[in-house]
Amino acid sequence: MDQTVSAVRRARRVALLVPALLGAAAVAFLAQRPLGDHAGWNGWVGTVNGIVFLAAAALPVAVLAVWALARRRRAAGVAAGWARRSALAEVGMVHGTVPWVWMILLPGVDPGGPRRRVNLVPLHDIAEIVGAGPPTTAVAQIVGNMLVFAAFGFLAPLRFAALASVWRVLALGAAGSVLVETAQYVLRLDRVSSVDDVLLNAVGAALAALASRRWWRRRAS
Template sequence: MRAVLAVVCVAGIAYVLRRPLLMAAPQCLAGRWHGCYDTENGVLLMMLLGLPVAGLVVWALATARRRRAGGAGTAWRLSLAEVGMVYGTVPFVWITMMPGPGAGVVPGRVSLVPLRDLATMGPLGIAGNLLIFAALGFFAPMRFALVASVPRVLALGAGCSVLVEVAQYVLQLDRVSSVDDVLVNAAGAALAGLASRRWWRSGEGIEHRAEQVAG
């Protein structure tokens, strides 16, 4: 049932974004870097197209774990969490790290006043910032018992966001390193963690079982 719901959600997102995604389709399908991997539409399109491959990786990892340990439920949970938090995070971080037109020329800019930039983000900007570490917040507590609490998921999202903002500033990507980005990114991770709480709340000992599987 959960798999069907996930497929429906992905299909709904693809339908809503079909027009901008199709704009990058010719360049992506032709294997061109410019116009595909250096655009938000192209990265999202390739992310959607790569979902079957990600599913195969989950299946391969779960099958290998199940053969060694015999625990089908744990094997699938660990494998899905590992692939999900990487596959659902890297593309959004890639988009965030895309350089602006003045990259390398315009000095790094910092905004440290909380909530000042929030009003200028707009609904789409806020939604995008919520999604950047949502997969990490959703899946990390399912994989690592150490972060299986809302404050820790919040701290994880905030820490990763700070690293991204610092990188944007140091690399002079013509982006504003804003404290509001950190706040919204961390909130997105925490909200996603709450959404997956039913699967990690009673999952104490996952880390110990994972070590047994690896051994």
């Protein structure tokens, strides 16, 4: 009976993994097409499309890392279920956050120049985005900002009992966003360091924590 249940679980994992890998391959293919054959190194690491391609292409490596980390922990005596979940949470937080932060730290038109743009008025930039461009562009920018720390917000409470709180995730998301916005300012990346970005990043992390609440609450119980 136990072997049958284990086989069913393995089949379910494979059934979920195969579409995910195929989807990653499709995203990588679509992302690399605008780069062309002569984009150079900067085209791969210095553009949004390049980062999307690298993140999608790295998904099989992330899956392999989860498997290796879980296997190592099982060999060290950790329960199989927790070994898998903790490995998935750790690798997922890194793989789901680093590409977004990388995009945020891409330089603007005049990196290293004298301009250092800061906005400390809450909701000012959001109102400009909504009023200036088409709705699809505004939605894309707002949702994109909310996804920066979403992977962290979703998975951190599952991995760390001390973070099993929406308010703590919100605070950590805000702190991480402040660090990124400060880096934009200090490094003179010709980007706007905005309080609205901090608000959206933090809210996105908190909403992601709410989305996984049923699982980390169950674990806490």
